[in-house]
Amino acid sequence: MPELGNLGDTVQPLECRVALISADRQLASDWVNALNITAAQHENPFGLRFEAVDAGAAERLVREEDKLQALIVDAGTEAGGLAAAEALVDRLHGLRAQLNVFLMAQSVFGGEGGVVSVSVRQRFDELFDRREGNFNQMFRLVQAFIARRASTPFADTLKEYVFSARDAWHTPGHSGGDSLRNSPWVGDFYRFMGEHIFNTDLSVSVQVLDSLLEPHSVIQEAQDLAAQAFGAEHTFFLTNGTSTANKVVIQQILGGGGKIIVDQACHKSVHHAIVMNRCEPVYLKSTLHPEFGIYGPVQRADIEQALDAHGDASLLVITSCTYDGLRYDLEPIIEYAHERGVKVLVDEAWYAHGHFHSELRPTALECGADYVTQSTHKMLSAFSQASMIHVQDPDFDEFRFRENLNMHASTSPQYAMIASLDVARKQMAMEGYGRLKQCLQMVETLRKAVDDTGVFRALTREDLIPAPLADDNIRLDPTKVTIDISASGYSGKEMQIKLFDQYGIQVEKTTYNTVTVLVTLGSTESKLLRLIHALKQLARSARKRPHVGTPRRLPEFTRFTCLPADAYFADTEELPLMDNGALAEKQLIGRTSADEIVPYPPGIPVLVPGQEISAQIVQFLQQLLQGQNATEIHGLIFRSDEPMLRVVKEVVRKKQGKKSGVKD
Structure with a gap:
């Protein structure tokens, strides 16, 4: 009987298809029959089912069959068979990188001592001899590799520990929820959240x-599996978000100072890291789409x-x-x-989902990026x-990286969050493509x-790319x-409110004339219908x-009078932004922002x-704060509303500017 989930939901039994790709129809038929008989005689928790296809049908199968989990590629007996098998696997991995792939050959050894070549070891999980007769062993090997990819070492260990029902005489203080469970004041919160939110909080x-x-x-095992799934050499889990991830990487490369080239429209965590590490930024101007008020990439x-x-x-x-x-189009930029x-x-x-479907690749790692930070929670x-x-x-330098990571990470991480990273990786490795x-x-x-x-009109790639980026091969994530x-006659904010109040729909973001929705793994047909x-x-x-x-254009980026860190930590004073408009403008023009x-x-x-x-910046901020639909602005200080x-005191700014080499 299938497991019961929520009311009306059932968990379908697992089915994993394994394709044997061979031009030798008789051999392929014999192997597939033998392997399917073996599968029927042994424990088969993943529902492995073997089938034979030729090379011509393999690409179609890889594109269309969501339940395909592994390939066995026959290199034949010809001299060029191995090279052809490698080329085929490269094409198929280009479509779905997560599939386990096994090589069937009569001879793949070469060089001194009969060592398997590096190219074979890189492309294939395991090797089978075409004269093999032990189909029990072959079945177990295929199953073991799929089981490894489907494992969640940390999440499983966490679940086993919780179910072992140990008495807790350690942090956290709620002790598996016991401090709340029977409380007349906060017991409702325990019941609302559910027991496992507390007993997994260790x-x-x-x-x-x-x-x-x-x-x-188990955490290292989970990270190694993630590195394999996403195509990295090393992967590290974080429970502080990608804001912390960006700070860790920047500290790894520029801890103590140095020059960094960065998109002006990057996430605020990058700007924070520039201050924290006393970096000298070179800002690249983002490209604004004038019709929709959307900021795009920097021109190549x-x-x-x-x-x-x-x-x-x-x-x-x-x-x-x-x-x-x-x-x-990352590859030429990274190469440059x-x-x-x-x-x-x-x-x-x-873009954490990008590696798991051919239409969304290549990803930054595939294009050669040294470091990639991903919010696994945003789309997965x-x-x-x-x-x-x-x-x-x-x-x-892994040792130094771990020290940089430790400076930012909490020593009390949320274990359910770590488990969710393990599970999110498993889902993408096993069913991400489908x-x-x-x-x-x-x-x-x-x-x-x-x-x-x-x-209404769904904007296309051509609609969204500003004219200056027309020749930069910019792509669009369709999700x-x-x-x-x-x-419609409504502003983006008005449309957002109508969708929420009248239809119970919350969108991701708005501009003055657009709304944006995300289509994620959690999107359902019912949600789509509504x-x-x-x-x-x-x-x-x-x-x-x-x-x-009309879209409000960001004012032009002005010059630096000192390093960001010098300004942030300097002696400062607070000047009003709205005080009689023109008076505030007069006081602020030429001053150095500390925030x-x-x-x-x-x-x-x-x-x-x-x-x-600049005057343009002051006027822009004043406009944002005026009217009924005032814009939220981070970094302002409010005194009596x-x-x-916060600006650098003049005498301090001049001294710092000379010291840092920035012209006054």
Whole structure:
């Protein structure tokens, strides 16, 4: 009987298909029959089922069969058979990198001592001789490799420990929820959250669960499996989010100072890391789409120019994909940086799913990035704050990296969060391709339905790419669906409220004339149906008078008067931002900001520490704070409800500017 999940849900029995690819029909038929008989006679928890296909049908099977988990590739007996088998596997792995692949050959040995070649070891999990007769052993080997990929070493150990029902005389203080369970005051919270949210909340005192900061057993095993799944040399789990991940990597490369080339529209954590590590930033200007107020990637020519002009830079930081789904053509950019001795960090916070479907590849790791940070929680099935750092830096110093990680990570990590990383990785390794295929099908259905309203329009890649980026081969992550609502007569904020209040739908983000929804692994047909229904209903009630609005362009980036760290930690004073408008402007122009000032959305800084304040910047911030729909701005200080900017005291700024070599 299948396991019961929620009411109306059932867990389907597992089925794993294994394809034997061979031009020798008789041999393939004999092997498949023998292996299927063996599978029927042994424990077969994964439901392994073997089938024979030729090379011509293999690509179609890999693209279309979601339940395919492994390939056995016959190299035959011809001299060129091994090379042909390797070329075939490369093509198929290009479509689905997670499949286990086994080589069937009569001879794959060469060189001194009959050692298997490096290329064979890199491409194939295990080798079978074509004259093999022990099908029991072959079946067990295939099953073992699939079982390894399907394992969750940390999550399983956590579950086993919880079910062992040990008495807790250690932190945390709620002691598995016992402090709340029978309380007349907070027992309702325990019942609302459920027992496992508490009894999985353990501490480093439980040695069997390993240590996130110094892993040697189940956490290290889980990280190794993640590295294999995502295509990295090393992977590290974080429970502080990708904000911490970015800070750790920047400290690894630039701890103590140095020059960093960075997209102005990068995540605020990168700007924070610049301050914390006393870096000298070279900011790259983001490209604004004037019609929709969406900030896109930096022009490739600007990146290359910065790399040429700053030969002493140590690190290039790029965000790909952006919040709106725009992806760089990373390979030529990374190659250009590496040719100049510059390491590359790619913030893939919004793109953890990219490696698991051919339409979304190549990822940053596949393009050669040294470090990649990912928010596993944003698009995959991990808990919020659960993130990963993937590393393939050839000069990687693992000991120093662990020390940098320890400086930022909590010594009391949330164990359920670590388990969710383990489980999220397993899901993508075992069914990521199929689940993403469903997502992409939902995207097509949604886009067509949006366009069919005649009022709303699902923006395409061509719509979203600003003109300056037309020749940069920018790509679009289709799981971010941005809808132009201009013809509806409503602003983005008004549409967001209507969807929430009238239809119970919460969207991801808005601009003045767009709303964006994410299609994730958790998107369902029912949710899709309700969203389409809501949009159709709202299209029928469109206003006759269209909403009039224009995107607010970020003011031009001004010069630095000192290093960001010098400004942030300097003696400062607070000056009013709104005081009679013109008077505030007069007082602030030419002063140096001590803080990062970030309107949200879109979350791109108008000012960073050390930057000179201009009249354009003051006027821009004043406009954001005026009217009924005032924009949220991070970094402002409020005194008696009056917004203030923290600026460097003049005498301090001049001294620091001379000391840092920045012209006054």
